[in-house]
Amino acid sequence: MKKNKLINLLILIAFISILGIKVSSDIKSPFKVKDGNFKFSVNEGDTLFNVVSKLKEKELIKNEFLFKVYIKNNNLNTNIKPGEYYLNSDTSIRNFVEMLNKGSKESTLLKVTIPEGYDIKQIAKLMEEKGIISSEEFINSCKKYKTPNYIKSSSKVKYALEGYLFPDTYEFNKNVTGKEIIDKMLNQFQLVVRNIEKESNKKIDDMQKIITIASIIEKEARVDEDRAKISSVIYNRLDKNMMLQVDATVLYALEEHKNKLTYDDLKIKSPYNTYVTNSLPPGPICSPGVESIKAALFPEKTNYVFYVLEDDKKHFFTNNYNDFLKAKERYKNINK
Template sequence: MAINKWLKKSTIWLLTIIIGIGVFYFSYQLFKPRNENKMSAQVIAIKSGTSLNEITNDLYEESIIRSPLFFELYLRIRGLTTEIKAGHYRLTSKMSMLDIIDKLIKGKTAFYEFTVPEGMTVKEIATKLSNYGFNSKDFLKIVKKKKLKWLPERSKVNYNLEGFLFPATYYLSYDSFEKDVVKKMLEEFKERINPLQMEVKKSDYNLYQIITIASLIQAEAKLEEEMNLISSVIYNRLKRGMKLQLDATVQYALDKHKSKLFYSDLEVDSPYNTYKNYGLPPGPINNPGIKAIKAALNPAKTDYLYYVATEDGKHKFTKTYKAHLRVQKELKDK
């Protein structure tokens, strides 16, 4: 009887251990990533008021978690059912269940990485934003009409904010609206321009004019080392009361990029056309980077009045129209 009793107890203990190991192994498997070998990345939107059951089912259907039942049970046992933050989350099938929960509890929401290259126009920025789901028309309405206290009133400009949406890489939350993007870009501009305020005050031109000149430099210069030289040409022509005659302003006036301008294009009726109008255009023709802005504040000291582009992207600078024509002929005859 004693042996039978011992065998019975041993069997129960053995079964308990086996079941315990089985439960532990099964639970361990559920904690593991859904797929460690093949990553499936998804941006999951969790709206305010979404039920825990809806969240877990969405995560399962998007191949992020192994078991919605176990996921929900774990959260309930830990008392975390009300701790999940609303927002957009970038989650992958290679993340463990605990990593996923940590993200959702801490509100580590997903971001767009949105890069604006130097020299982009507001219309080009709007087109790029539309690829991320933003409404390009709403964006253009804002940049067209929005006024800034720290800028003088302007007339005849295509867009009030052209020139002041600073080119940089931005991290935008999936909950962002067009106005949020504009706000970020304006804040970046103010932060970048702030260290240059003393130089702006010393200049004969105000901030709006400086940014306009910088946009011309940005559009005309292919090489950074030539920015100060092109800046000097612009200032020299302005001082002499000459028309700037810059192709980039015609391109902006045409509202489309042409690989080659014709003489008929130079006749386009627009205040931005510096072949027909004296002085600076009414506003910037793109959004210049900090190097172009610095070149606008620090033109090289030259007597250059002309330049012509060469095939390698460089420019030949000359002081007289006669020399300018000679260089054009030399380049054409090559």
């Protein structure tokens, strides 16, 4: 009996010793890198634990649980910097974390500013021009992306994400994926919307309607003071069952940008063409900025149903058709 207990004790000690050696090994050499160095990227907004999980998905980490426990138990700095890094089989957990703390000498962040009023095709083209991602890959990523719950899905829209990729300045690594770009832009959109709701103490119940109206305002307004007035015209015309007759919606339907529309253009059969339908387009026609979203949410109280550009910036507003025609004739040279 005593002999059996001694054997069991020795087995237990041996097991603990082997386990200890294994744990120590996984701490000192936690990565499964076969040959040379492995290059990986940390994107703007990535967390340390998010990076660890990504490496685990690539089957480069031996023990993800131990890796994260070691970081927490040793109170390692979890603030990391974006960039491109290298690791090898000799990189320890501590060295790995410290490397990400200091930042990469090969940081290759690419900056891009998305102007307010850009649609997905324009955003895709700009992304390609900045060397971030090809236009085709970005558009395909938009098509494949799982539509968030706050966006109404419709077979009539060209792109489900149109209008929700918030226009702002972003920084991306050169090998960023389309999904990662979209994630970041949608996160920024949600942040902006939450801030607007918080500041105004008003919740946006119909996101699709508000962002669609905001996108039209973004395309039409030249100055901020006109945005709420243009918003009022849109709501007033919808209430009166009038067609919106907004040129920007026709251009979106045509999928081209031209200075002047023809009568044939105005007849194009499309749910986006507000010259042939008395409702809003099925979805946004571009990415609106903060001021346009606010204007869509809080239209000015007017009886205006017409407006025309009176100079290179401001619009003339009226509820009288004859006054509108006179103003249109008066200012027609502006729109040439």
